[in-house]
Amino acid sequence: MNTKIYYTLTDESPFLATQSLLPIVRAFAKTADIDVETKNISLGARILAAFADRLSPDTKFFDAPISDDLGFLGKLTLDPSANIIKLPNISASLPQLKAAIAELQKNGYAVPNYPDEPKNDEEKEIRARYDKVKGSAVNPVLRQGNSDRRAPLAVKNYAKKHPHSDGNWNASIKTHVAHMNADDFYGNETSITLPAADTFQIEFVSESGEVKVLRTAKPLLAGEILDSTVMRMKNLEKFIAEQMEDAKKQGVLFSVHLKATMMKVSDPVMFGAFVRVFFRDVFEKYAALFKELGINANNGLGDLYKRLAGNAKEAEVKAAIDAALQKGPDLAMVDSTKGITNLHVPSDVIIDASMPAMIRNSGCMWNKDGKLQEVKACIPDRSYAGIYETTIDFCKKNGAFDPSVMGTVQNVGLMAQGAEEYGSHDKTFIATDKGIIRAVNSKGEVLLSQKVETGDIFRMCQAKDAPIRDWVKLAVNRARTAKMPAIFWLDPNRAHDREIQKKVELYLKEHDLSGLSISIKSPKDAIFETMTRAKQGLDTISVTGNVMRDYLTDLFPILEVGTSAKMLSIVPLMAGGGMFETGAGGSAPKQVQQFLAENYLRWDSLGEYFALAASFEQVGTPKAKVLAEALDKANEKVLEFNRTPERKLGGLDNRGSHFYLALYWAKELASQKSNAEIAHKFTPIAAALEAKETEIVQALAKAQGVPVDIGGYYVTSPALLKKWMRPVAAFNAIIDEM
Ligand SMILES: NC(=O)C1=CN([C@@H]2O[C@H](COP(=O)(O)OP(=O)(O)OC[C@H]3O[C@@H](n4cnc5c(N)ncnc54)[C@H](OP(=O)(O)O)[C@@H]3O)[C@@H](O)[C@H]2O)C=CC1
Ligand SMILES: O=C(O)CCC(=O)C(=O)O
Numbered sequence: 053m054n055t056k057i058y059y060t061l062t063d064e065s066p067f068l069a070t071q072s073l074l075p076i077v078r079a080f081a082k083t084a085d086i087d088v089e090t091k092n093i094s095l096g097a098r099i100l101a102a103f104a105d106r107l108s109p110d111t112k113f114f115d116a117p118i119s120d121d122l123g124f125l126g127k128l129t130l131d132p133s134a135n136i137i138k139l140p141n142i143s144a145s146l147p148q149l150k151a152a153i154a155e156l157q158k159n160g161y162a163v164p165n166y167p168d169e170p171k172n173d174e175e176k177e178i179r180a181r182y183d184k185v186k187g188s189a190v191n192p193v194l195r196q197g198n199s200d201r202r203a204p205l206a207v208k209n210y211a212k213k214h215p216h217s218d219g220n221w222n223a224s225i226k227t228h229v230a231h232m233n234a235d236d237f238y239g240n241e242t243s244i245t246l247p248a249a250d251t252f253q254i255e256f257v258s259e260s261g262e263v264k265v266l267r268t269a270k271p272l273l274a275g276e277i278l279d280s281t282v283m284r285m286k287n288l289e290k291f292i293a294e295q296m297e298d299a300k301k302q303g304v305l306f307s308v309h310l311k312a313t314m315m316k317v318s319d320p321v322m323f324g325a326f327v328r329v330f331f332r333d334v335f336e337k338y339a340a341l342f343k344e345l346g347i348n349a350n351n352g353l354g355d356l357y358k359r360l361a362g363n364a365k366e367a368e369v370k371a372a373i374d375a376a377l378q379k380g381p382d383l384a385m386v387d388s389t390k391g392i393t394n395l396h397v398p399s400d401v402i403i404d405a406s407m408p409a410m411i412r413n414s415g416c417m418w419n420k421d422g423k424l425q426e427v428k429a430c431i432p433d434r435s436y437a438g439i440y441e442t443t444i445d446f447c448k449k450n451g452a453f454d455p456s457v458m459g460t461v462q463n464v465g466l467m468a469q470g471a472e473e474y475g476s477h478d479k480t481f482i483a484t485d486k487g488i489i490r491a492v493n494s495k496g497e498v499l500l501s502q503k504v505e506t507g508d509i510f511r512m513c514q515a516k517d518a519p520i521r522d523w524v525k526l527a528v529n530r531a532r533t534a535k536m537p538a539i540f541w542l543d544p545n546r547a548h549d550r551e552i553q554k555k556v557e558l559y560l561k562e563h564d565l566s567g568l569s570i571s572i573k574s575p576k577d578a579i580f581e582t583m584t585r586a587k588q589g590l591d592t593i594s595v596t597g598n599v600m601r602d603y604l605t606d607l608f609p610i611l612e613v614g615t616s617a618k619m620l621s622i623v624p625l626m627a628g629g630g631m632f633e634t635g636a637g638g639s640a641p642k643q644v645q646q647f648l649a650e651n652y653l654r655w656d657s658l659g660e661y662f663a664l665a666a667s668f669e670q671v672g673t674p675k676a677k678v679l680a681e682a683l684d685k686a687n688e689k690v691l692e693f694n695r696t697p698e699r700k701l702g703g704l705d706n707r708g709s710h711f712y713l714a715l716y717w718a719k720e721l722a723s724q725k726s727n728a729e730i731a732h733k734f735t736p737i738a739a740a741l742e743a744k745e746t747e748i749v750q751a752l753a754k755a756q757g758v759p760v761d762i763g764g765y766y767v768t769s770p771a772l773l774k775k776w777m778r779p780v781a782a783f784n785a786i787i788d789e790m
């Protein structure tokens with residue numbers, strides 16, 4: 053029996069929260085002889101691991117030697133005894149990566165600069181190492197299983213009893229989704245299923261017939277689905293220009309919603325197209341200067357301003373940008389007080405979190421005057437734009453959802469082994485010339501090919517057979533356990549989905565489906581039916597591919613329970629172990645700003661609490677089960693007595709919520725009847741916590757309201773973090789003595 057749980061250290065809010073929560077968890081886990089070991093997969097730790105050979109062997113980061121913890125955990129996912137708790141981590145955009153590099157250098161770590169334009173082999177090698185750290189570089193390594201995400205019943209019931217407020221919707225709201233109508237990834241997709249194991253090599257063939265290898269031969273398994281597609285840059289640019297004009301005419305905000313983190317190769321390029329077209333005159337007029345300064349539209353307006361700073365033409369270019377802003381439609385803002393637009397940073401407006409937030413806000417985003425305004429939400433590719441379009445149309449017709457009565461939507465997502473688009477980074481290329489990009493097999497036969505022109509984004513995706521079979525099984529099991537109808541979301545107009553559907557139909561035959569309702573519907577029909585049911589208070593399981601897994605597990609949680617942080621997010625690893633993700637959302641960088649400014653941390657660790665209960669359950673020893681059951685009950689108490697963090701200074705924050713978790717957990721352990729030794733141990737602990745409740749909670753509240761220094765953003769000080777995140781000695785003493 054494995055009694056080790058690996059708990060990840062990440063960045064931003066979840067990392068801050070860990071400083072307070074982990075000591076509590078460790079103290080409780082000891083009771084069941086469970087060792088909770090940390091593995092550092094923060095952005096800083098991952099950069100240092102990538103350049104360990106350049107650092108002296110005694111280098112330390114966050115008090116630990118440099119090691120490839122992500123690599124370690126990646127291997128562990130293939131071990132049947134793996135038990136990993138994964139907190140949300142940063143998927144770094146280039147500006148974030150560079151900020152982390154600079155901060156590491158400032159702290160004396162000898163990591164190289166990021167070479168924007170590698171000039172020699174050494175720089176190319178450095179760049180390749182950094183590119184492995186960039187974007188969504190953690191999740192695809194650890195997600196060696198499919199995804200099971202849902203709101204725990206206690207969370208759903210709590211939300212029904214204490215519904216969050218949602219903005220109203222009606223037919224006169226002008227907000228809408230804009231997408232391309234041709235020559236996007238959706239329109240150009242082709243797909244095959246491999247009859248037998250083979251290899252594929254990706255090549256570019258120029259018009260004159262010259263062949264250049266873009267990616268050397270890689271293996272393909274029998275039964276694997278391989279797709280190719282292309283986004284035509286000219287059509288994308290034309291679409292953007294048209295939509296800008298239309299947004300201006302309609303008087304709505306112009307906004308772009310992409311996933312520049314997960315889709316780290318394609319989406320920054322699409323984001324860059326928005327920046328380039330929006331500021332077309334500026335980019336044309338100052339082309340030479342921008343080249344000299346290394347300005348690349350893909351990195352956004354924020355990076356442009358940074359590179360421009362101090363240049364003789366700074367004021368002139370800024371004036372040109374202001375003129376373009378004046379001339380174009382109003383941009384949706386990320387932070388109107390600081391003038392940060394939707395086009396500043398590619399990773400600031402991520403589609404899965406930003407679209408639901410907008411839908412909750414009656415279809416509005418913030419404008420430059422800090423007021424809510426209706427929006428044209430540009431989601432260029434039709435593969436996924438339709439589900440948001442349908443949602444918005446649904447709300448216009450039927451009004452906003454009512455969290456006090458709406459049904460729940462669970463998700464079973466195909467995710468394992470880099471499934472679909474989210475595993476496509478190493479198969480995505482920006483065409484540098486006119487010609488063909490194709491995949492050829494070991495015999496040199498063409499498997500798939502696409503015509504390209506300079507600037508087009510070519511992409512190949514893979515979905516392996518074993519994960520698809522496992523996903524179908526997971527869906528059937530979930531439908532049976534949850535007693536809910538399950539809908540497979542597959543689009544008959546997408547080549548890839550047609551291949552998947554054949555397998556779904558085949559693998560469904562392996563299961564007893566009696567008494568179950570399992571259907572296959574196009575995403576638009578599926579979301580319409582799911583929302584219609586939700587409106588009637590009925591529950592549904594969405595069984596989707598990897599991208600929709602991501603989108604829907606923010607969309608429905610945010611509509612139903614106000615945040616995706618409270619989701620139970622389990623990855624039953626295909627090798628047998630378990631990975632427990634904490635919540636379905638991100639690392640909430642805005643909350644770090646609030647914490648640094650006023651020592652108030654709004655992060656809700658409920659996702660961690662639920663993941664921990666599932667993780668203890670997986671440990672499986674009798675004592676671990678006692679801990680798990682008590683934690684489940686404690687989690688319900690946290691909800692029942694509303695001990696989740698409040699939004700504003702003065703309320704109970706993250707640390708206060710942890711105190712109550714400890715109190716309720718200890719009380720449950722003291723009163724349970726299955727293990728007398730544990731009950732005996734926790735009786736005085738529960739009593740001590742209860743006796744000091746007022747003192748501790750008041751001390752936590754008193755600590756708030758001052759600026760905080762934790763040593764840095766990506767490089768933080770363990771001692772300072774301890775000081776700020778565990779500020780109450782009376783509480784620490786009880787925990788540390790356990
Ligand atoms: N699993 C993972 O590892 C994931 C990582 N990410 C990464 O996270 C970063 C930020 O992503 P972003 O798209 O801004 O999404 P976030 O989920 O971090 O932020 C969106 C908003 O969600 C709310 N929120 C999220 N989690 C919590 C929580 N635990 N407690 C309270 N509120 C919460 C907050 O808003 P509100 O004001 O509405 O309450 C927050 O401002 C990026 O680097 C991204 O790559 C993103 C998604 C998943
Ligand atoms: O890995 C990432 O970049 C984000 C993951 C995510 O958004 C999700 O899994 O819901």
Ligand SMILES: [Mg+2]
Binds near residue numbers: 603605
């Ligand atoms: Mg997501």
